[in-house]
Each structure stands twice: as structure tokens, then as C-alpha cells.
Amino acid sequence: MQETLFCLRVGHLLPYSMSDSNTTDFTNPSTFILLGIPGLEAAHVWISIPFYSMYVTALLGNITILFVVKREPNLHGPMFYFLCMLAVTDLVLTTSILPKSLSILWFNSREIDFNACLTQMYFIHCFLATESGIFVAMAFDRYVAICDPLRHSTTLTNPVVAKIGLAVVLRGSILALPYPFLARQWPYCRTNIISHSYCEHMAVVKLACADTHVSSYYGLFVLFCVKGLDVFFIAISYIEILRAIFSLTTKDARLKTFGTCGSHVCAILAFYIPGLFSSLMHRFGSNVALHFHILIANMYLLLPPMLNPIIYGVRTKQIWDRLLHLITNKGT
Template sequence: MQETPFCLRVGHLLPYSMSDSNTTDFTNPSTFILLGIPGLEVVHVWISIPFCTMYVIAVFGNFIILFIMKREPSLHGPMYYFLCMLAVTDLVVSMSTLPKMLNIFWVSSREIDFSTCLTQMYFIHCFTAMESGIFVAMALDRYVAICDPLRHSTILTNSLVAKIGLAVVLRGIMLRLPHPILARWWPYCRTNIIPQTYCEHMAVVNLARTDIRISSYYDLFVVFSVIGLDVFFIVVSYIQILRAIFILPTKKAWHKTFGTCISHLCVILAFYIPALFSFLTHHFGHNVPLHFHVLIANVYLLVPPMLNPIIYGVRTKQIRDRLLQIFTYKGT
């Protein structure tokens, strides 16, 4: 039995007054309407304050990471190359989403061009897939550095790091490419209103007035093949890392290494937990309040780009020392 189109299921939740152009049948709408956070429109300005703060920290922090990496030759190593890749993905994700969110919150600029919406959707999902792959690569780097430190430089050569980086990028590009292609293909429903702050894949295709099982099943395949496999490899890596930590000879070394691993795990959990919640809610959690779902979907895109430069930058001694040198020099 074909599922009722999402636009009809949530129509009673949408406070936005639709114009006649938004209520006619169309194959490809010229624009979509992003509602923001449905049910919380009266506090959009207040919600924008932490969102804007996280955006500024994310952009400033990741640019600082890239600047320090470029200026400091001693940081040209596997872990730092992966950290640069992570900073770039965080910048792309932040800049693809936050400016439009703030327009919605501040000036109620809700319209987004159909092609722009699909482009935003592709960039978000493509680069979050890349970010997941980078976390696996960083877990591998930590595994080799802790479990086989004497061979770290011979195992993770620049050539291997480049191949891993290329594989991560190509995987994200290829696996997410069908999303905008399928989304452009579907005929759409009597509304072009998206109850979101950005063009999320399932939120867009659920507006289609046809059977979207291809998109839904492919989304399930991508998430389980990307997040499922990545989480598995990360868990295996950190199990081995923790086993190696517990046999360290001194408590000082144990606490230092364990503290670094815990901070890395916190960043990884901040990325995967909201991502999985948002994904499962789209497919199975129809009883979850819409405003709560949208807030978690925003946390998934906002918090990791803010946390990554703080955790990896502040807790990495070489980066912290170099940053202090820059500010000390400017202050003298």
C-alpha cells in the first residue's frame, strides 16, 4: 500500500500561509519554502543567537586550524592532514546551511530556489559522508600511533594518506550523487513547504506525489553502508586502542593517552548520535514532535563543526603551542 505523501500528513502542522502558487500541482517547483522550526516561530530570533554563535566559532576555529597547519611545517603529518580535511568539510557544511538558517530566523526569508535547494542538499549529505570517513581515518591513525608507534611513519606514509583521503572524497561524491538526481526526477505534491531549516533529503522527497520507495531504500542503503560500516571500524579501532592504553607502564602516560581518546570519542559521538536520531526519525519516528526532530537535525550539522576545532585544536599540544605563539607575538 502506497504511503500518504508527507505534505498531506503534515499539512495541519504548517502555520505558514501558502499562496496560490504554492497550492497548485507542479512537476518541478520553482522554489521551496523552508519553515524553520515549526511551532517555534515566535522564538526564532532567540534560537538564532546560539546558532549564530556556533557558526562563528565553527568558521573562525576551522580557519585557524587550516592557517596554523599551513604555516607550521612540523604539523605536516598524517593526523594533521586528516584534521585539515575535517576542517574543510566542517567549513563547507557550516557555510552551506547557516547563512540560509539565519535569513529564515532574522528576516523570514524562507524561499529557496529549487536547484539551489537540491545543491544544498547534495553538499550537506556529501560532506557529512566525507566527515564520517575522515573520523574512520583519524581512528586508524590513532590506532597505529598508540598500538604500533615505532612503525607509524612507515605505515601511514604521505602516499597512503593521500589515497585514503581520495577514497573518502570519492565515496562521499558517488554515494550521494543519486540523491539530487532522484529528487529532481520526482513530480511534487500540492505544497512546496519543507518543515525544516535546510533542504534535507528525505524532507524534500517526501513532498513528492508519487511512490518514493527508491529514494527511501537508497537512503537506507547509504546510511547503513556509510555510518554502519564507519561506526563498526571506529569501534574496533578504539577497542584495540583502549586495550593498548590499559597496559601502558605509567599512570601519567595512561591518563594522557586515555584523556585524548575520550575527547576524540566525544566529538565522534556528537556527530553520530544526532545523525542517527535524525535519520531514524525520518524513516520510522512519525510520532516524534516535529520541532524536536528539526532541532536535533540542526544539532547534527551545527555542533560537530564547532566542537572539532576546539577539541582537536586545544587538546593537540603542537597546535595549541603554535596558536599561543601567534597571539603572544601579536601582543608584544
């Protein structure tokens, strides 16, 4: 009887010991499991509809911007070159997360390879930093065009624009490197289940069974010191731009001049405000529902790429006119 009870106890504990070994015997798991949007599993299909619509809009809008600028020699200038850089950045950024997120929402395909997860993390942070740098470059372009218009063509030549673009990409590439390297070094002995729809940095790092303050501090460093400096330089540029605008004699001249900056201002607000809100909420909003965290994080990566081509296409007269010209010519 005692032998039978002993066997039953061992048999009862065996599944737990096996399960425990599955979660404690890896320091670098071969795969992670993305849950999508926990708490809203029943609505995954419905949530995928706006996600897919935003992704398609971003793809079509940014490809259209690239096509119009390439086709029209009159648009071959610094402002439109920076706009093309922004379009390419948005295309890569959305494509790095949306296909996998949609496969989770549509097909419940939750597994992602460990290295693929770190690669996705790298691309997200690389191109977010790149986009922030492009906005600084565009602010500098507007500053020179309005505050020193006679020297605009000699200051922002094609080689200078290319060097600025290269510097922005290199900065984003270098700043993003510590994210996956730090995430790779932590031991993941608790679980490999990520409560998110993509490999968001803090969502992955929180799975580690080690002191991960270095990763958290580096994320805050990039947020406040890098993007904070970008916002500072953009603000300085626009202070000088506003001074130049208010020094103009007529109201029409002021409105016309400021109108050339309207698209850039709208795009900046669409990028930085949700980004700041998402980052701070993820770190300090412990009382906010998890699914709300994830929805905001997705909106942060989807809204700017979708809105940028709409903002620039509608508000930038040269692009709108050229697009209408191409459409009407094709129709005749």
C-alpha cells in the same frame, strides 16, 4: 435569478480552482518555500542568536586550526592533515545551510530555487559522509601510531594520506549523488512548501505524490550500511588500541597514550550520536513535535563543526601550545 446564482457559484469556486492549478500543474517546481521552524515563528529571531553564535564559532575555530597547522612545520603530520580535512569539511557543511537558514529567521526570505535546494541537499549528504570517512581515517592513524609506532612514519606517508583523503572525498561525493537524482525524478503535485529550515532529504521527498520508498530505503542504507561500517571500523581500531594501552606497564604510560586519543573519541561521540538520533527520530518519531525534529536536525549539523576545533584545540597539546605561541608573539 438562476443565472445570478450560477455566476456566484462559479465565482466562488474560481479562486480554489486557480489555487489548485498552482499546486497540481508542476512536476518540478521552480522554487520551494522553506518555513524555517514551524510552530516557533514568533521565536525565530531568538533562535537565530544561538544559531549565528555557533556558526561564527565554527568558522573562527576551523579557520584557526587551518592557520595554525599551516604556519607550524612541526604540525605537518598525518594526524594534523586529517584534522585540516575535517576543518575544511566542517566549514563547507555549515556554510551550505546556515546562510539560508539565517535569512529565513532574520528576513523571512523563504524561497529557494529548486536546483539550489537539490544542490544544498547534495552538499549536506556529501560532506556528512566525508566527515564520517575522515573519522575512520583518524582512527586508523591512532591505531598505527599506538599499536605499531615504529612503522607509523613509513605507513602513513604524505602520498598515502593524500590518497586516503581523496578516497574519502570520492566516497562521499558518489554516495550523495542518488539523493538529488532520486528527489528530482519524483512528481511534486501536492505543494512546494517544505516544513524545515533547509532542504533536508526526507522533508523534501515527503512532498512528492508518488511512492518514494526508494529514497527512504537509500537513506537507511547509507545510515546503517555506510555509517554503520564506519562506526564498526572505528570500534575495531579502538579495541586494538585499548589492548595495546592495557599492555603497557605503568599507569602514567597508559593515561598518556590514551590521552592522545581523547580528542578523537570526543569528536566521534559529538558526530555520531546526534546524527543517529536525528535520522531515526525523523523516520520513526511520528509523535514528536515537528519543531523539535527541526531543532535536532540543525543541532546535528551545527554542533560537530563548532565543537571539533574546540575539542582539538584544547585537548591537543601541540595545537594549544602553537596557538598560544602565535598569540604571545603577535602581542610582543
